Amino acid sequence: MRSDRDAVLASAGTLDEDFDEHAVLHAIAHYLPAQAPLKDFIHHNTLHAFQHLPFHGALMKASRIFGYKVYLTVNEYRRLFRDGRIRPEALDREIVARHGISNLAAWKHKLLEKSYDNAIVPRIGSLRAHWKRDRRIDLDALTHTLLFRVLNSYLDQGIAIWKFPVWDKGFLASVRELQRHAWSGLLRGERAQRLLLDEGTDIETLLELLVGDRTLYADYLFDQQFAHSGWSGLVAVIEGAPGSLLDRRRISLREIILFELLLEVDALDRQFPKGWQPLAEGMKHRPKPLFDRVTETEVDQVRALWQEAYEWTWYDELLAGIDMAERRQPTGECTQAIFCIDDRECSLRRHLEHLDPGFDTYGTAGFFGVEFHYKPEHGKFFTKVAPAPVQPKYLVKEVDSSGKMERDVHFTRHAHGLVGGWLISQSLGFWSALKLFVGIFWPSSTPGTSDSFKHMDAQASLTVEHCGLFEDGLQVGFSVQEMAQRVEATLRSIGLVKDFAAVIYVVGHGASSVNNPHYAAYDCGACSGRPGSVNARVFCQMANHPGVRSLLRERGIGIPDSTRFLGALHDTTRDEIAYYDEGTLDEAQRAAHARSRRTFIEALERNAKERSRRFPSIDSTLRGETVHDRVRRRSVSLFEPRPEYNHATNAAAIVGRRALTRSVFLDRRAFLNSYDPLLDADGNLLLGILNAVAPVCGGINLEYYFSRVDNQKLGAGTKLPHNVMGLIGVANGIEGDLRPGLPAQMIEVHDPLRLLVVVEQEPHLVLRTIQRVAATREWFVNEWVQLVTVHPVDGSMHRYTKGAFVPFVPFTRDLPLTKDVLPDIERVEGNAHIAIIQA
């Protein structure tokens, strides 16, 4: 996509060039939301189409063209300023950096006092609006309902009982077949029917009919598709990745555009039986071309400044924390645990280290460097458990599972028939009453619950080692060589190459919730929205493999035989943990494990207590056990739209040794990736880490950012009225467009800050590293994430700005000190301040 992007933009943006259907469709697909069907929810930069531009310029452009709100409002920033959440020091620093010291007062006045018109008047839609203005016809109202309904029925994955009767020929061919053989088809008018059945009809023919001016074609199609960007975006995604539907369908953006144009012709024919002229005919006032230049205004600059000041207020606090904190190492008997980089593990790690100073924790992307497809026993499909861009060649199968799927008759189709419904409503209806009553007063897990521990049967075994088998073009299991490679890469990248403990935990994570169509967004992003249990277990089986151990020894990583890797899964909603293959531990390891288990139990309880301060239904000051019970109950409560807050409040990604942050209270706001700068003279390890951190953490961060600043257009709005469409998306009511993005309940506590990537390494090495891969470079150079380095030896800091590193000294000097942060923050509402944790 990247290579031809410029061509795409050029063709979409110019008027005088001839209409090139292929290029325009490509451009439309590029700008549409790129969210996959619900089961594969993966976070990404919502404005990915603008990523080739610098952040603020891109936001301005996106806002002008597509009408997105891309910042908080000026008044919101001013309120944050009054509340001390934007500090004057940060504000002054950003103003001076951009406009010079001499203009400080003038700009400060603009930021603090001057009133601005914040209205957003987008270009998108203004051409097609002429139908309504000039001809008094509301084409959207006449076409959308049927269009959405046909699309949903065609793509439906299992809600409808009577499915789209023709499905295997591709979308348009199916519609055509339906039209040809039905007495009353989808199109009504004679002309529209004829055009549909004529296979020679193409987009240009129809545009000539409808628009009549070639220079307007591209903008017309943009207007049309962005009037329902949810559905169009999903179609574009499915076109590019047909495997994202288990029950596959062939469909393309071109087909739905053609169909929609036909619906428009049909609607116009019906409305104006005496005939009608194309849109361009008699159009007095031509709207500005969609991709015409946009010019920056003062309020754009004001908002950008406020945003920077907002960000650097918190960044400054964080960096001051890192600067001031003691670089503390684990003491006493050592236990090691590797977690996912995920911001939700940040607090669990802190609690473990607090309870047991010997705990030594590491963070890395939660697939632990082992990428494969997973096929559970009895599964008809396999599912990818690796980061989104990775295409694994391996398959790991679950065998000897005893698990069975639980059934719930409430979801069956019989309840919807006439006679079945009659019987069921008179019998089961009263059973529902009971279930409703129990569900409201004593919530418990039901077959409709998404339970992280059910991803894999802990008693079943996995086909980790390759024995010559292949399935569906995938290699079943890994060879010993391939295993060793992966284990070595992961251990080196986190800097765990010596001093191994007796038991090393490898902890994946997942989430549990009910009544939550976005459940996949709560699981591990590095495992493509699945719990990380299989990956953790596979990694451990690899690392425990005698063949792998000896290969590793040859390569200089000597893991003693007394060391055992133990896989586990942390459920971030329930704060529970499950361990895998505990039976393989020897006596000494079992003793160590028994001790650590107790630490884990206590840490999880503390973690639940810490999280509970965000949940108004729970009084955080209650006993830990009580709080933990209530936290667990949320995960199975039908009426709880916020089982957990997922990645909300994330704002930083710290790549470095744990000592850097071990005595800093980060309030669960940072992704933590372990990295030992001293083992990485050439930056190769860092490159590998940043290649993942930028798109994964940056993607999560920006999706939260944009869903927060414009929850209506870039987020999914409140989830309370959502209706599940075809198991692939959600919409409001039954007639609405699909709503990609995050629902309001996920982002309401989020502060829209860009991700600050803190790298513990020398700036010149970092500068060289981020240049090496174009895709990664773009994230930093265009400032979609911000970057600061901490020198591994002297601790000095450098801020990356305009392509270079400049020295940075935090102004914050007054951070709270604490021995145990938990009692301090129980009563704090909103985000807590960074604090220094004393030993």
Place this chain on the structure above:
Amino acid sequence: MMRLLLPLFVLVPMAGFLISLLLKRRAEMALSRVAYLTAAAQAALISGFIVAWAMGGFGAINVKEVVLFRSKDYEFFIDLYFDRVTAVYLFMGAVLTFLITVYSRYYLHREQGYKRFFNTILFFLTGYSLTVLAGNFETLFIGWELLGLSSFLLIGFYRDRYLPVKNSVKVFSIYRVGDVGLILAMWMSHHLWHENITFHKLHNYVLVHDQLGQHTLVGAFISLAVLLAAAAKSAQLPFSSWLPRAMEGPTPSSAIFYGSLSVHIGAFLLMRTFPFWEHQFSVRVLIALLGLATGLLAAGTARVQSSVKAQIAYSSISQIGLIFIEIALGLELLALVHFMGNAFLRTYQLLVSPSVVTYLIREQFYHFTPREHSFEDTLPKRLEYTLYVLCLREWDLDTFMYRRLWNPLKRLGRALDALNINRSISILLPVFIAGLIALWQVDRLAAGLRHALPVAMGLIGLVLVLRAFTERRHVRRALAMVIMGHFWIALAISFNEHFDLSHTLIYLSGVVACGVLAIIAINRLRRTERNVDLGRFHGHVFEHPRIALAFLIACLGIAGFPITPTFLGEDLIFSHIHPDQFILAALVALSFVLNGLALIRIYARVFLGPHVKTYHEVAYRSA
């Protein structure tokens, strides 16, 4: 003792509603507590009451509560009635409301409009309880109106988005059609019985049989009017498509209203009036056929739905179709059991509907077979495809009302565009005065003229309302035309009887008072907003919630909602239309329907929908 307790079932929810109005917007805990405690108290009271009543032998209880108005041949009174049907409906109402309010306590946390939601739920419970307790048509109609309004408010709960607002107006318009059924039934039955008959009396077989024996056609007319009201409220043909479109509010409110309580009210009305049409064989056949047709069509439509809420809605409609059949067959007990089961089932299904993704994706993952056959595959291809497309299009029911009723009316109204307010005043005022003079000298008029004049005046009233209904620009002009419409109708009716000023005053008092309030509200709005017309939605409630509320109340008053004497006056007016004046009755009924619609349209266009000011987050129109 029991008789004294009966009003409590209306007063308890009403008290809860009033208390909830007084609480602060942000006081989530207090608001939800008031709501679920009210529902719990109601449920407990009813359970106790039912036990006591059952021990007393299940006898029907009828209590004439208050007489609101009395003249020598007319009495308007509130009457409460309790029998097995009431018992079941009251019980279900209280229990489900209790469960849903407890559910919504956390579910709605931090939602904009938390207070509005619980206010509306309690308001609904009040209206619902009054409806199912009603002992005569008049009382029932009051409850009926409260139900309609609470539905409008809950469907349009997300009032800053286009679709909820559009659909709430759509559903309101269909309810309004149902209201006409009820108004006409009241009108005719008033003439049939020469009193506001209680449902209790309908159980008097001899009385009913005698009357109907003499007036077969009148009986059929009333039954059909009742059926119209019931069909509209219970989403039977041809109104079915409103139910899935009502699923715009938060899921629990959709569950309780459109899954269970509200949508079964039509069935309640049929059960309530059963003794009246029990012996009209053709009516029973018609009801059964309607139920059957709806059952089949809705079941087919449910089969092709690919969104979970639409599927549940159509399944529910098809079951209500069956309930209609059961009622027509006289199987009241079965119908009641069916109602309870269906209500619980659909409520629960809707509440767990978001889980369908987890459940069915997992099922698909483990049990997928490439293509499952459904029985339709055995049909001839042409038939199969045609039926599929028809079900997919919902048998075009959604556009049916537009094509057959509203659009022709709108075209008619547009044709009257020439009728602007200045001109209409300059022409109509003298005519109105002439009318008054004619009225004064009514005895001197020729008999033919005396019969023609009311129709002509009613027609003018209707034309004005029609014009208001299609006005695209001027808000105050539209308001003025609605109000003038009322005056013309009052004048028309006055020709009918000896001129009784008090009745007319009762009728017009609310209209005038509320009309003034409405104009004041609009003037206040225009002081700050230049952009106020009727060509699009403006969403001014975002900045002016208080003005919006005042204006809504004013509109309701003008529309004859039971908050002003106008409501009573409407009933009075109808009592003055003679049973042979079908045309006049039709004109007046139609203008009542349209004026309600015109007013709700004005309210929606000015105050609801996506905000015209885009400095904050505004949803897409299609969202």
